[in-house]
Amino acid sequence: MYEWDFSPVLAEGGFLLVGFRNTLILTATALSGGLVVGLLLAFARLSHRRWLNVPAGVVIEVFRTTPPLVQLFWFYFGLPIVLSVEMTPFLAASLTFMIQSGAFFAEIFRAGIVSIERGQWEAARAIGMTYNQCMGRVILPQAVKRMFPSMMERSIELMKTTTLVATVSYADLLFQANELAQKTFRPLEVFTVVALIYFVSISFISFVASRMERRFARSGEFTP
C-alpha cells in the first residue's frame, strides 16, 4: 500500500506557485495575442482581395494541421537559424501559441461572422454605414455572442497546450513540477497537486464563462 505524503511537496509550494504564475503569464500573452491574430486572419480570410485571403488561408491551415509541439520546436530551434536571432523559450512559446490559437480563433470568428444574416448587413449599409462600421457596430457584437462558447473552449485548450513549453525549459507549472518531483522523489503527490491546480483553475474559468453566457442570453435579444 502506497503511503501518500504531501508534506515535502507542500513545503516547496512556492516552487509550484512560480510555475503556475509563469503558466498564467504565458497563457494570457498567447490568448490576447491570439485573439488579435485571429481577428486579423479572419478579416483577411473574408476579404475579396486574393493577396489577403489566400495567404491567410494558408497560415490558418498550416497551424491547424501541424502538431503544436512541432510548431514550438520549429520556432525555438528553427527560427533562430533562419533569422539569426536569439530565441528565448518564452518568446518562442508566445509566438507559437499566439499564431496557433490565432488560426483556430480565426475560424471561429469567421464562422461567427458569416452566420449573421445578410439582412443585418443590408440594414446597416442602408442607413449609410461603411463596411467597417457595419462590422464593428452590427456584425461583430452579434457574432461574438454566438462564438463565445467555442472561444472559451479554445482558450481552455490553449491553457492546457501551454504545458508543451516544459520541453523547451520554460519554467511553467509542469516544468517546475517535474523538477520538484525529482527533488522530492514524490512524483505521485507532485503531479496530483498539479492536476488539481489545473482542475480548479479551469473549472473556475468555465464557471465564469457559463455565467457570462447566461447573462448574454438574458439581455433580451435571444428570446424569440
Next chain:
Amino acid sequence: MNAPVLRLSGFGKHFGSLRVFSDIDLDVMPGDRIAILGASGSGKSTLLRCINVLETPSEGSLELDGDVVGQPSRSGDMRFSERELCALRQRVGMVFQQFNLFPHMTVAGNVAEGLKTVRGVPAQKAQERAVTELQRVGLADKADTFPSRLSGGQKQRVAIARALAMDPEILLFDEPTSALDPALVGEVLGVIEQLATEGRTMLLVTHEIGFAYHFATRILFLAEGGIYESGTPDDVLKNPKRPLTQQFLAEHRRFQF
C-alpha cells in the same frame, strides 16, 4: 417646373446572363408616391435595391438632385466609391420586408444608430431624436425594449422610424407588409399613409393593390424586363391597356368581392 429628386436613365441590371431589367427611364419628382407592381420575379426588389445600390446596377445612370452617382464601367457592373455609397444611402432610406432590426440594440438604439455612427451625432441628442421618430410611429413607450419583444407590425414601424431618423429625401419600401400577420398589416400601412400626407417622396413595392390605388400618385407595372405600363392609379389599375397588366390584375382580383 420642379427638378426630379431621382432620375434613372437607361438603367439596367443583369446577374451574369440573367437580364432582370434594362433601359429603365424614370423621373421621380418631390412628393411622388410610386407603387411598383409586377409578378413574382419581375424584378421589383432588384429595381429598388439598385436604386440604393444594395445591388450594383449594371448600366445606365442614376442621378440624385441632378448629381450623377456612380460611374459606368466597361467590364461588368457600374462602379461606386464607398463615400458615394454612404452619401447616397443616407439620402435614400430603405425599409425591408423582413424588418432587419438590430437584435442587440434597444428599439431606440436601432433608431439612433445611424445618427450616432454615420452622422456623429452625440449619444444624448441621437437618443432624443430617436424618441421623436418613435412617437411618430406610435412606439415611444417601447424605446427601451429589445426588438425580440415586439410584434411584427411594431418591428416594421421601428424599421420605418430607423429610416426616417436619417432624414432621407426618398424612402424605399420593399413589400413592407408581406411578412406580417394580416391583422398587423393595417398599422404599418397607417404609418405609410401618414408619411404620404406629409408629402414624402416614396417608392413602394407591394402586392396590396387596394392600398397601392389609394396611396400612389403613379403606378409602375414591371414585366418583360422593364416598365411595361405606367400611369395614374386610375389609368393602370382601372383601365389597364396592355395584356400582361390586365392578366395580372385579373388574377389579383379573383378572390375579391
